[in-house]
Amino acid sequence: MRRAGVVALNTFREAVRDRVLYNLVFFALLMIAASVAVGQISIGIEQTVIVSLGLSAISVIGLLISIFLGVALVSKEMDKRTLYALLAKPVRRSEFLLGKFAGLVLTLAVNTAAMALGLLLAMLYVKHSLERSDTVVLVAVYFILLKLALIVALALLFSCFTTPLLAILFTVGLYIAGLYVQELRNLPIEVMSPPMSAFTKWLSYLLPNFENFNVMAMAAHGRVVPGALILQNTLYTVVYCTIVLTAAAAVFSRRNLK
Amino acid sequence: MPDPAIEIENLTKEYPFGFLHLKKRTSLEGLSMQVEMGDVFGFIGPNGAGKSTTIKLLMGLIFPTAGSARILGKPISDVEMHRDIGYLPEQPYFYDYLTAAEVLDYFARFHDLTAADRKDRVDRMLKKVGLETARKIQLRKYSKGMLQRVGLAQAILHDPKVVILDEPMSGLDPVGRREVRDIILELKKDGKTVMFSTHILSDAETLCDRVGVIVGGKLRGVGAPGTLVDMKTLGMEILFELTKPSNVPLLSSATRTGECYRLQVPEQELYGAIEQLRGAGARILSVSQVKATLEEFFMNLVEADRAQGAAVEVSEQ
Ligand SMILES: Nc1ncnc2c1ncn2[C@@H]1O[C@H](COP(=O)(O)OP(=O)(O)OP(=O)(O)O)[C@@H](O)[C@H]1O
Numbered sequence: 001m002r003r004a005g006v007v008a009l010n011t012f013r014e015a016v017r018d019r020v021l022y023n024l025v026f027f028a029l030l031m032i033a034a035s036v037a038v039g040q041i042s043i044g045i046e047q048t049v050i051v052s053l054g055l056s057a058i059s060v061i062g063l064l065i066s067i068f069l070g071v072a073l074v075s076k077e078m079d080k081r082t083l084y085a086l087l088a089k090p091v092r093r094s095e096f097l098l099g100k101f102a103g104l105v106l107t108l109a110v111n112t113a114a115m116a117l118g119l120l121l122a123m124l125y126v127k128h129s130l131e132r133s134d135t136v137v138l139v140a141v142y143f144i145l146l147k148l149a150l151i152v153a154l155a156l157l158f159s160c161f162t163t164p165l166l167a168i169l170f171t172v173g174l175y176i177a178g179l180y181v182q183e184l185r186n187l188p189i190e191v192m193s194p195p196m197s198a199f200t201k202w203l204s205y206l207l208p209n210f211e212n213f214n215v216m217a218m219a220a221h222g223r224v225v226p227g228a229l230i231l232q233n234t235l236y237t238v239v240y241c242t243i244v245l246t247a248a249a250a251v252f253s254r255r256n257l258k
Numbered sequence: 259m260p261d262p263a264i265e266i267e268n269l270t271k272e273y274p275f276g277f278l279h280l281k282k283r284t285s286l287e288g289l290s291m292q293v294e295m296g297d298v299f300g301f302i303g304p305n306g307a308g309k310s311t312t313i314k315l316l317m318g319l320i321f322p323t324a325g326s327a328r329i330l331g332k333p334i335s336d337v338e339m340h341r342d343i344g345y346l347p348e349q350p351y352f353y354d355y356l357t358a359a360e361v362l363d364y365f366a367r368f369h370d371l372t373a374a375d376r377k378d379r380v381d382r383m384l385k386k387v388g389l390e391t392a393r394k395i396q397l398r399k400y401s402k403g404m405l406q407r408v409g410l411a412q413a414i415l416h417d418p419k420v421v422i423l424d425e426p427m428s429g430l431d432p433v434g435r436r437e438v439r440d441i442i443l444e445l446k447k448d449g450k451t452v453m454f455s456t457h458i459l460s461d462a463e464t465l466c467d468r469v470g471v472i473v474g475g476k477l478r479g480v481g482a483p484g485t486l487v488d489m490k491t492l493g494m495e496i497l498f499e500l501t502k503p504s505n506v507p508l509l510s511s512a513t514r515t516g517e518c519y520r521l522q523v524p525e526q527e528l529y530g531a532i533e534q535l536r537g538a539g540a541r542i543l544s545v546s547q548v549k550a551t552l553e554e555f556f557m558n559l560v561e562a563d564r565a566q567g568a569a570v571e572v573s574e575q
């Protein structure tokens with residue numbers, strides 16, 4: 001566990017030195033531009049516009065980072081052969097994977113927190129004050145972070161057994177599928193043939209369900225997110241990530257480095 | 259008797275290739291050998307012989323198709339055993355966003371060392387491999403030889419009992435090679451076991467207690483460098499200069515480099531040849547024995563292997 005922590009901190013350091021956090025400049029510029037524009041044109045819907053725009057940007061930037069860096073976590077170390085010297089140290093491959101995962105999630109957490117702060121500042125600018133109900137924005141940001149952790153775990157799993165390009169495609173595909181899981185669950189399985197309905201049911205549970213993570217509409221209108229949903233999403237993420245990472249470790253521990 | 263440091267039994271590695279991975283290429287075939295505690299063991303063989311394959315198998319970077327190996331009495335799948343072994347990969351590459359000091363400190367963190375001990379070791383190692391002045395430079399700006407030195411430093415950083423080096427001299431300047439030789443001898447003096455692969459046969463000959471020769475994935479000979487080759491004298495070599503032009507028949511079989519001539523004759527014809535040369539007014543510079551070297555042993559094996567390989571290719575057509 002301590003060794004995984006060492007790997008995680010180095011992964012974070014790598015992200016920082018590779019200037020991953022520079023995306024924050026882009027986000028800041030976007031927020032400033034939006035705040036100024038909103039202040040000039042609309043009356044009454046500043047909150048909705050700024051929150052929707054800010055949360056979307058946080059989500060998209062986070063997705064880009066988690067997919068591309070998530071796939072690169074392991075494949076880059078294999079390609080560049082930096083892994084050789086590391087695995088000769090007393091460190092298990094599973095510890096290495098866990099460390100890589102934790103390191104990127106830490107990076108995303110720092111990045112997302114900084115963006116959340118930027119969003120709150122933008123809200124303060126357009127509304128001139130913040131209320132208690134605005135904490136829902138933080139819940140929305142937390143859900144985005146949970147979603148990103150899931151994406152990183154999936155990207156890591158795919159990169160353990162296929163090429164980086166395919167891993168990116170699989171991850172993106174699964175993310176998009178995950179947005180529509182609820183639709184799949186709502187299909188009228190009674191009218192299907194038994195094997196088909198069983199397949200649909202299994203698929204809907206196997207796919208990551210991102211539906212519950214989207215509370216943007218609630219946040220934009222300052223509605224309260226129930227505590228049960230927070231707990232449910234947290235548990236869901238922990239369990240799903242554990243399963244995916246265990247699978248990744250099982251694949252990676254048997255893999256021949258080239 | 260104590261356990262051998264490294265015990266390899268019937269180690270075999272096949273790589274699948276071709277359509278659906280149906281065909282297999284054997285990189286290593288039934289390798290069995292041992293490296294005794296405290297020995298310096300040289301692993302030599304031509305390109306593609308299977309040296310790196312063996313070493314990567316030992317380090318658990320790739321997995322054997324058959325066979326097993328033990329290091330310090332523990333199976334190679336035991337990661338905790340890595341506390342006591344050091345490894346220099348072939349053409350090492352490290353995180354290029356870190357400096358030499360940072361990368362060594364990072365690796366040191368996987369061993370249970372205190373912060374002060376880590377710092378002390380990193381400083382000592384950087385000094386040992388001659389990178390003190392470059393310690394604050396990011397590795398992306400390092401030359402090949404400098405990376406090789408970082409690789410060596412990380413391999414011995416934690417004072418391992420067994421050190422496995424894949425071509426430690428490659429990419430190094432003459433000073434660097436000398437330093438590596440000194441480091442290997444120092445490790446031996448401290449009672450460590452060293453196994454290293456190399457293409458430089460003279461290094462293997464001077465440094466190693468024992469060498470193993472591997473060709474085409476098969477071990478072709480193990481033993482002390484002196485016993486491996488048949489040390490019978492092949493003949494005598496005379497080195498001489500001519501003071502005046504001459505047309506002694508012997509000259510036609512001599513090779514000339516600059517002003518010197520080099521002539522190889524069977525031992526029993528030595529005195530006759532010297533007489534002839536004296537008659538021709540030659541000045542004799544030296545007379546020495548020609549012995550079979552590790553190099554010749556090596557060359558013979560490789561040639562034999564090539565001949566065999568060619569035969570197989572023909573029969574496959
Ligand atoms: N990942 C791989 N896939 C397929 N074949 C491989 C792979 N790695 C090595 N080989 C094959 O295994 C054989 C042995 O390779 P190895 O790297 O062990 O040679 P070596 O003795 O270290 O050579 P060199 O002196 O050039 O470093 C070669 O024929 C090589 O083509």
Ligand SMILES: [Mg+2]
Nearest residue numbers: 309310311348
């Ligand atoms: Mg090699």
